[in-house]
Amino acid sequence: MKFRLYLGVVGALLLMASCKDNGGSEVVDVQFVKPSHFPEPVYNFAENEVTTEGFVLGRTLFYDGKLSRDNSISCGSCHQQSAAFTHHGHDLSHGIDDQLGSRNAPPVMNLAWQSTFFWDGGVHDLDLFSLAPIENPVEMDEKLDVVLEKLRNDPRYPPLFNAAFGTPEISTGRLLKALSQFMLMCVSADSDYDRMLLGTGPDLSTEAMAGMETFNQKCASCHSGVLFTDYSFRNNGLNRAFNQDAGRERITLNPEDRFKFKVPSLRNVARTGPYMHDGRYYNLEAVLNYYASGMVDQENLDPLLRKSDGTPGIDLSANEKENIIAFLKTLSDEQFIRNPELAEQ
Amino acid sequence: MKNIRIAGYLLLTASLLVFTQCKKDDDNDPNETGHFEMEFDNIVGGEELNLGTGTYTNAAGETFSVTLLNYYISNIELIRADGSVYAMPQDSSYFLVKESDDASHAIEIEDVPAGDYTSVRFVVGVDSLRNTMDIGQRTGVLDPANNTGDDNMYWTWNSGYIFFKMEGLSPQAPVDPGGLNKYRFHIGGFGGMSSPTINNVKTVTLDFNGVKALVRKDAHPHAHIFVDVAKVFEGETTVKIAENSTVMFSPFSVNIANNYQHMFVVDHIHQ
Incomplete structure (x- = not known):
């Protein structure tokens, strides 16, 4: 199936569909497609085209606590899908050792259209973003070299990197770009408002x-x-x-x-x-x-x-x-x- | 007769030597290359820098030690007497000098076209372009994974490299939350991406004091550069640890960068 940003009910059904290959593992065909009523994205896809394998790697990383010092906090800990990838019910997020951050976790949503990140815009490239929560002492508090080493020593990862990037090498650039691929696919463009706008759903x-x-x-x-x-x-x-x-x-x-x-x-x-x-x-x-x-x-x-x-x-x-x-x-x-x-x- | 013959041989040999020397001096075959080494020898005033153990006095009369000293040197260019320039290939022109790592003090520049060089120009820090470049192209000393913990040279919350990092103890520094009288200078700022802000990228030109560094296929000169960190505290602004024990991304950092751009001097050239 194609995991694309089809709009309307038909698209929604496609999104929910899945199929199995002969080996029984899930097969998805992932590609980034701009919703027709959205402006052009600002993310530089030329340097990091979203692929099925890159997305799967990024998703695995996003939900892996290995990115944190004690392996307990993943990106998904504070960016929960059910809350549009925010930390529902938390004014400030608690990271590692239950330490509190200083700002409310923003949603991981429609980031391909965003040219600065964080509430203060301190990061100017999505590919550089994930360094911050990984190394922030009150979020994941892990050193980047240690993260890379943990991934190299996890038998799941070299094949995932190989599939995504052509060799099993695990590097800073590949780690960050795979995370970007997952986050870029977190596109929200199918609300009742969108359907009304596109004439594919009922009036509000x-x-x-x-x-x-x-x-x-x-x-x-x-x-x-x-x-x-x-x-x-x-x-x-x-x-x-x-x-x-x-x-x-x-x-x-x-x-x-x-x-x-x-x-x-x-x-x-x-x-x-x-x-x-x-x-x-x-x-x-x-x-x-x-x-x-x-x-x-x-x-x-x-x-x-x-x-x-x-x-x-x-x-x-x-x-x-x-x-x-x-x-x-x-x-x-x-x-x-x-x-x-x-x-x- | 025999003596004359020996004298003749000697004369011949000497003239050959002279001839060889002349040839060597004038030969600037652009296809011929050699290498050039820059050695960054960190000192404090007139003294050797002893990491963690030495104590020194700054211009304001404050006592300090140095427990950590890291800085980037990049975009190296060698300049000939006629003003023409050999620029290192950009991708291989980034170095991190760490006082704690002897091997990092020597920068070897390979494949330098033969020539008579009279000065060197480099950036202290990382140019703005590289600060905003695709992460896939940030390898080696620019890869944040290669400088972590105390050696971290990258601000993740405010994308950009720390150009110069110096820390140490000083009785004049207020007690920090960890109970130490510590000063910390983490200086960066490439001018901002979406909004302009401080730019502490410094370009330094060092003259070889009239000496020509002769790069040839078989001649590899070496510049011994003294880096006097006492200069961090003096110059346009006298920096007092008592008043500025922690200087990171702030307007005051400009004063420290303006001071430290003058800490480099070529002491001598080894031919």
Whole structure:
């Protein structure tokens, strides 16, 4: 079968299908196909074409605790498919030895369209991303050379690397590119919203349609386009009293970037709580209440978040908030979170 | 008669020697290549650097030791008297000098076209292009897997190489969370990928002080370079450990990079 990004019900059935070869092992034909209503991806596929074998290797690595110091934490520990590859229910993620990180785990989703990674954009290439959680002392806390050695000594891996890259050599570049191949295939483009947009599914509810209208007027200048983000870094006026994380300024050293964080995509947002870079809001109601009336005026507050009288916030009635939430729920992609090819095997 | 004959032989031999010498001097057959070695000899002021055991005094009068010293040297170019340049092939032009590893102190440049070289130019650190290059092309000293633990020279959270890393103890350093009076300088920053930021990539040119390093098929000169880490603390900015015991990715790092670009000097050339 082809694990492609077919849209609509037929595509969904294909995605769920599987077949067996004579040896009884699962055979999938994996390739990256851009959803028709998405922009061109920014990832450089010329240097790392997604192949079935590369994807299978990447998936094995993604779910392997060997990437951590005590073999207990895998990428999938904090990026769980059922929560659109976030750490559901965790404001901050606990990594190795139950140590807490400082930011909320973002979803592994639609990364082929993303040109910077992390809330502060500190990493500019998906292939360089995985180094960070592997070596972060509060995430996986493992040394890269030790990871490579563990993989070389695991009889499963040399054949998987051979299949993916032509020789059994296990190197930094191959490890990272295989992980990228798996993550690149974590594409979410098949929500009720997408089906409505493409005319392959039913209309959205009246509430959701009303919510979409309000959303387009009041939220879409930042959460823009079909990916629901412009990938910019903005200060959205959170109360900084108990969290002085400087955000983007840590990367640029530019004081104008203080407290700016990346605008997150809202795809699958109903499943990716808690919200904000530090996970301070546990549900979407709290988020919308915050945007309506909880914002704190401060230096660097994004100008788009000021009302015409200069005060911070977005005018939202109770009804508008409910409708926006109804709309946001149409961005949930059941095929994405249930796709067995993306799950631990 | 016999003496005259011997004298004649000697004269002949001497003239042959002179002739050979002249030929050697003038022969710049571009197809002929030799090699050139750069030796990075880390010192502190006028003293030998003894890793972990030596104690030294910086320009601010503070006492310090050096427990770790690593820095990248890259993009090496040898320059002839007429200004023409031999640049090492880029892919093989990255070196990590580690005080803890004697073998890393000598950089051997192979296949240098024969010529009379009078200076050398190199980057202290890693150029911005290589900082943003595909991971598959980052091998050897640029592979993050080859420099891990204390020797780590790559920032994973803010993609880019650490160009210069120096750590040690100093009674003037405030006590760190591990209970040590330690200073840590981890200097990097290639200018930023999506937004501009600090650029600590430094290009250094070292003159051979009027000496010509003659590279020939059978002549392999060797530049002995003193690297005086006392210079890290002095120059445009006097760096005080008491005030800046931890300098990593921060605006102040620019001052340290501006200082350390002057720590290299060619002491002599071995022909």
